[in-house]
Amino acid sequence: MTALGLSQAGYPATVLERTGPAPRSGAALGNATSGLQRILSGRNGTSGNGVDAYAPNAVAETWEQTYRLLRAATNDDANIRVLHNQVVAHVGQNDDHAWARTADGTVHEGELLVGADGHRSVVRRLVAPDKPDATYAGYVIWLGIAEESELDVAAIGRRWPSGLDIRDAGPDCLLGYPLGPHDGSLGGGRRLGWAWFDPRRTHLLRETGCVAGDVVQHSMRPADVPANTLAELDDEARQWPSPWREAIRDCLRRRAVTGTPIAEYLPDRLTSGRVALVGDAGHVSTPMTGRGFAVAVSDAETLAEELAKHPAGTGILTALHAYEQRRLGPARDVVTSGQAFSRSFKLST
Numbered sequence: 001m002t003a004l005g006l007s008q009a010g011y012p013a014t015v016l017e018r019t020g021p022a023p024r025s026g027a028a029l030g031n032a033t034s035g036l037q038r039i040l041s042g043r044n045g046t047s048g049n050g051v052d053a054y055a056p057n058a059v060a061e062t063w064e065q066t067y068r069l070l071r072a073a074t075n076d077d078a079n080i081r082v083l084h085n086q087v088v089a090h091v092g093q094n095d096d097h098a099w100a101r102t103a104d105g106t107v108h109e110g111e112l113l114v115g116a117d118g119h120r121s122v123v124r125r126l127v128a129p130d131k132p133d134a135t136y137a138g139y140v141i142w143l144g145i146a147e148e149s150e151l152d153v154a155a156i157g158r159r160w161p162s163g164l165d166i167r168d169a170g171p172d173c174l175l176g177y178p179l180g181p182h183d184g185s186l187g188g189g190r191r192l193g194w195a196w197f198d199p200r201r202t203h204l205l206r207e208t209g210c211v212a213g214d215v216v217q218h219s220m221r222p223a224d225v226p227a228n229t230l231a232e233l234d235d236e237a238r239q240w241p242s243p244w245r246e247a248i249r250d251c252l253r254r255r256a257v258t259g260t261p262i263a264e265y266l267p268d269r270l271t272s273g274r275v276a277l278v279g280d281a282g283h284v285s286t287p288m289t290g291r292g293f294a295v296a297v298s299d300a301e302t303l304a305e306e307l308a309k310h311p312a313g314t315g316i317l318t319a320l321h322a323y324e325q326r327r328l329g330p331a332r333d334v335v336t337s338g339q340a341f342s343r344s345f346k347l348s349t
């Protein structure tokens with residue numbers, strides 16, 4: 001999204017992405033459609049082969065759909081290069097330019113560097129060396145998506161949910177989303193996405209290295225969820241009403257469940273010289289806010305607006321300063337509201 005914005009502001013962009021080109025997850029993504037449509041429709045006149053034509057109807061219910069739409073737009077833009085399997089190991093800057101060095105030793109230079117590298121940002125170490133890490137919020141979210149065709153229709157009956165459903169049970173909380181089919185078409189193949197907030201398994205996260213000290217290291221992949229934890233969750237899933245219970249148990253049976261320890265980061269700054277942070281690199285709020293994607297869209301849009309207003313060269317410093325002035329307050333507000341939830345949700349240790 002930032003690369004699309006930079007391109008529109010007249011800055012050719014190189015994206016360095018550590019993973020391969022395949023979309024990584026089909027997990028549900030709430031509240032993303034309008035921001036994505038804005039980013040894609042804002043490209044009037046720059047698109048060569050139909051991005052503008054589908055943007056007004058673009059549906060972004062899952063990360064996979066979102067990735068597909070953004071990837072099509074970047075492929076279509078001659079000002080954007082997306083390089084995969086490039087792990088950024090080190091970043092730096094001087095008075096004239098900024099650079100990123102990848103793990104294979106290649107150095108990429110530019111007039112500015114944007115850290116869009118998520119909650120464990122390498123670029124944040126340069127911008128905020130005094131506070132480089134997002135911290136563990138005290139709970140894990142178990143995530144899965146069940147296909148309607150795999151569910152026991154007799155057990156579910158006619159109770160297919162019409163919208164976001166939020167449930168509480170003991171210390172736990174469940175968010176369930178009905179989802180359309182994989183490709184966003186209107187045909188059959190409905191799905192149920194769910195996110196189970198669980199404050200009781202910090203010990204498991206520490207034992208498996210997902211959390212070390214105060215810092216989230218990585219998610220627990222389906223293959224790494226211990227068999228006894230799957231069995232416990234299957235038993236506990238009985239507390240949730242139908243059809244979420246069936247959806248969760250189906251995912252557990254297929255080992256299609258990821259555990260994501262939640263991190264938070266309240267920023268004091270978003271820029272340093274020619275380096276800026278956007279999205280989770282800049283600020284991390286609990287998914288309970290439902291705002292992570294929307295705030296990242298606003299970051300990308302604001303950065304592009306400020307860069308378009310100021311001339312290249314020395315104007316970049318002014319543009320980045322103005323970007324920080326506009327985005328720091330809103331970003332802090334979202335993180336702070338999420339922290340209030342997290343404080344009340346996590347169990348005292």
Ligand SMILES: Cc1cc2nc3c(=O)[nH]c(=O)nc-3n(C[C@H](O)[C@H](O)[C@H](O)COP(=O)(O)OP(=O)(O)OC[C@H]3O[C@@H](n4cnc5c(N)ncnc54)[C@H](O)[C@@H]3O)c2cc1C
Binds near residue numbers: 017030117287
């Ligand atoms: C369980 C969960 C559920 C969520 N649900 C929602 C939701 O429904 N709605 C919502 O709005 N938000 C949701 N969020 C928040 C949302 O995921 C984030 O706010 C959003 O992903 C931030 O996007 P980003 O591009 O800044 O970071 P990311 O999505 O983390 O992307 C960072 C990218 O940088 C790459 N990268 C990282 N380090 C390097 C490196 N060193 N070199 C090269 N590449 C690197 C990564 O591979 C990744 O592709 C959820 C978060 C979680 C954890």
